[in-house]
Amino acid sequence: xxxxxxxxxxxxxxxxxxxxxxxxxxxxxxxxxxxxxxxxxxxxxxxxxxxxxxxxxxxxxxxxxxxxxxxxxxxxxxxxxxxxxxxxxxxxxxxxxxxxxxxxxxxxxxxxxxxxxxxxxxxxxxxxxxxxxxxxxxxxxxxxxxxxxxxxxxxxxxxxxxxxxxxxxxxxxxxxxxxxxxxxxxxxxxxxxxxxxxxxxxxxxxxxxxxxxxxxxxxxxxxxxxxxxxxxxxxxxxxxxxxxxxxxxxxxxxxxxxxxxxxxxxxxxxxxxxxxxxxxxxxxxxxxxxxxxxxxx
Amino acid sequence: xxxxxxxxxxxxxxxxxxxxxxxxxxxxxxxxxxxxxxxxxxxxxxxxxxxxxxxxxxxxxxxxxxxxxxxxxxxxxxxxxxxxxxxxxxxxxxxxxxxxxxxxxxxxxxxxxxxxxxxxxxxxxxxxxxxxxxxxxxxxxxxxxxxxxxxxxxxxxxxxxxxxxxxxxxxxxxx
Numbered sequence: 518x519x520x521x522x523x524x525x526x527x528x529x530x531x532x533x534x535x536x537x538x539x540x541x542x543x544x545x546x547x548x549x550x551x552x553x554x555x556x557x558x559x560x561x562x563x564x565x566x567x568x569x570x571x572x573x574x575x576x577x578x579x580x581x582x583x584x585x586x587x588x589x590x591x592x593x594x595x596x597x598x599x600x601x602x603x604x605x606x607x608x609x610x611x612x613x614x615x616x617x618x619x620x621x622x623x624x625x626x627x628x629x630x631x632x633x634x635x636x637x638x639x640x641x642x643x644x645x646x647x648x649x650x651x652x653x654x655x656x657x658x659x660x661x662x663x664x665x666x667x668x669x670x671x672x673x674x675x676x677x678x679x680x681x682x683x684x685x686x687x688x689x690x691x692x693x694x695x696x697x698x699x700x701x702x703x704x705x706x707x708x709x710x711x712x713x714x715x716x717x718x719x720x721x722x723x724x725x726x727x728x729x730x731x732x733x734x735x736x737x738x739x740x741x742x743x744x745x746x747x748x749x750x751x752x753x754x755x756x757x758x759x760x761x762x763x764x765x766x767x768x769x770x771x772x773x774x775x776x777x778x779x780x781x782x783x784x785x786x787x788x789x790x791x792x793x794x795x796x797x798x799x800x801x802x803x804x805x806x807x808x809x810x811x812x813x814x
Numbered sequence: 815x816x817x818x819x820x821x822x823x824x825x826x827x828x829x830x831x832x833x834x835x836x837x838x839x840x841x842x843x844x845x846x847x848x849x850x851x852x853x854x855x856x857x858x859x860x861x862x863x864x865x866x867x868x869x870x871x872x873x874x875x876x877x878x879x880x881x882x883x884x885x886x887x888x889x890x891x892x893x894x895x896x897x898x899x900x901x902x903x904x905x906x907x908x909x910x911x912x913x914x915x916x917x918x919x920x921x922x923x924x925x926x927x928x929x930x931x932x933x934x935x936x937x938x939x940x941x942x943x944x945x946x947x948x949x950x951x952x953x954x955x956x957x958x959x960x961x962x963x964x965x966x967x968x969x970x971x972x973x974x975x976x977x978x979x980x981x982x983x984x985x986x987x988x989x
Contacts, residue, residue: 526873533880534902537895544894565841566889642844644890645855645962646938648954652846653891681891688891695948716948720853720957782853785846 566641567655622671634792640784649694649719650781657685667790674778675756691781693719699750704740708733726773751793821986828984835976840885854961859886861927861970865977867909879905904930923974928967935959
């Protein structure tokens, strides 16, 4: 046993473990989840993830499709070749339709909010251990995406923000994540408050509006939108609707359970707002860099 | 000389195959909605690393687990090194235990893989859910962590078959 612990291999393994600890400490000290090798690897892995994501829709229904193809082949063997050709065309059609839909949504969003610059992105990765709907998209710094950029759904509902941007892919933190504050207002009553994720409601895809006044006139079904205050989110982005209003534990205020307009746990396609004007007329990138320098200070 | 060169080529080919399988596992694991049942997705990286550790021994297995763990950290945007460290310890220990006490067969592999998945997912649960003080931890553990470990263990024979095939296909001549 003594020889085992004094063996060269074991010493090398311990040294590597210490090195990994160092990498973790470095990443933590620099306030970054990723390190330089990670950025390189994410660039290498992005095509794999994109390719796999492209076929993922088909993979989920693979069994059904094969069963169906088998029955068609059995019933009509002579049409096999034609069937395959039609299927190829169908796949191509689906791809073109998805692209077309994405471009249409983008055009609609750009018409609604011409002051924003949108970039179309597909969801290419979701970690099984991710608890609050976070995901990876196929756009990175090479596409103009930066840390802190706002992410919205096809229909323009708020999804979250870019947590970390790599060269070819980016990690998105959703509004379901506790601590992901966004200044919001109840559209009808103009009650302003902070939108925050909640571990209690995240599993059902909901978040909460905190510190609402006890005598708020907001009711179930009211729309929630961002205010743009703080400069991190653009104003007037739709978030979702009030599902329930509950008294807070302290009894001094209320919280509203919000059903986001976007189905965050099942998103396939999103838009990244790469540039916008804040409520005070400041460009988003200036606001973000200002906030980052404040945080660093 | 020729024989040694051939042997090295076979070894290189074997490890290249292992890494290709690892890349495939990482891609499938991060694929949105892939084999998802009631919000639970299986783990693929850990069973592959465990398979390599079982078939190649504790030290190669530990180093391969470091690579797998880093890949997991990087594809999931986690703190670099945390999962690498976890997988290294788990695969090293599991490989030694299997070598000393167990025969390598499907049932034992599923059981060991289930235990390892439970350890790793519990570690993640501890650091990222329990310690930050989020609500309803017991419910989360019972509805997400345990089913994920079970689901991953049930699918782990796929990883074992792939690793066993590679280990059996690339055997250097004993000269």
